[in-house]
Amino acid sequence: MRVAIVARTIAPIDRGGIQNHVRYIGEDLSAKGIDITLYLHRADYPKDLPFRIVQVRTVSLPRLTAGLYVSLALSAGKALKGTDYDVYHGHSMYGWGIALNDLHPHVINCHGTQLNEYLATKAETRDPDHRLTDSITYRMERYAARKADYVIVDCELNRKDVVEQYGIDPDIIRIIPPCIRTRRFKVAAPEGPNIVYMGRLSQRKGIKYLIRAMPEVLERVPEARLLVGGSGERMAELQALVKRMGLGDSVEFLGFIPDEELPDFYARGMVFCMPSVYEGFGMVMLEAMASSLPVVAFRTGGVPEVIEDGGTGYQADPGTLGDRLARVLEDPKGAAEMGARGRKLVWDRYTTEHMADLTLAVWEEAVRR
Secondary structure: OEEEEEOOOOOOOOOOHHHHHHHHHHHHHHOOOOEEEEEEEOOOOOOOOOOEEEEEOOOOEOOEOHHHHHHHHHHHHHHHOOOOOOEEEEEHHHHHHHHHOOOOOEEEEEOOOHHHHHHHHHHHOOOHHHHHHHHHHHHHHHHHHHHOOEEEEOOHHHHHHHHHHHOOOHHHEEEOOOOEOHHHOOOOOOOOOEEEEEOOOOHHHOHHHHHHHHHHHHHHOOOOEEEEEOOOOOHHHHHHHHHHOOOHHHEEEEEOOOHHHHHHHHHOOOEEEEOOOOOOOOHHHHHHHHOOOOEEEEOOOOHHHHOOEOOOEEEEOOOOHHHHHHHHHOOHHHHHHHHHHHHHHHHHHOEHHHHHHHHHHHHHHHHHO
């Protein structure tokens, strides 16, 4: 089987959940004998990958991030026109070029929906670039999904949104949760009552709610600390918030964490927090659970399916976040038990090998259709 996959980049060029997802699929299914070619934005990719990469020319527009996304989708579609792959697989809005050229069988991954990204951005910021970019990309993704033969979503909430927002026939939707390389992560050895956060420092990630919850946490657990891993456009704003609230050394911004240092970073924590306003799924949640950390998270993406209240962590909202975090930190024994249950769940259900097998089954179904 010959498969073309269109995405923006892969790890380690970018280290988001989708970038890891695409690389893992390429590696694991190449190992099973599938002939895979990735069509990606130009970058200095590793030379020892088991799949081919076609680097697509793109044109960026000043002050409009969407320009790159439109250019990449169009250029990839043009490069694919006239090819004879068995399956054409686009990720999110990058499947737009496949759809425009009417290439089939066409499979698309909707990692959440770009419409939800747009609504979350609209509610959280007035930045015109963010708003316009998300407005354009959700229309690209919606068009691609409506033209696809099969739509893969990350979780049940995503399935519901794709049906209601994009008008997709439920019969062509398949749920395949994103997964991680579980063997990378070790059992945590907390240095103390540490809360860890890992992710981009952007509006959608909701870290301001975590910072605002810290006074309640500190009132009940005075020695608690928040370790913030990640970088992004809201760094200065969040550091100023910490200063205004007088949180001092109880919050530490560690900046970008290299991939090879992630397991050690998670291992420092007693609890992981994912206060995202919106997530397609939340792969960092799985990484934390693989490190035996209980997770406190807002109800978005895969959280309702993964986090059992009092079992593997707690589901929260801005009003209950401080209480749920303090509740975990006040009971180290209970935290360790929740963490152990979460680690087992991830090892049982969220390995990349499992994700690869399910994806291959969809490709085979598309070929037979």
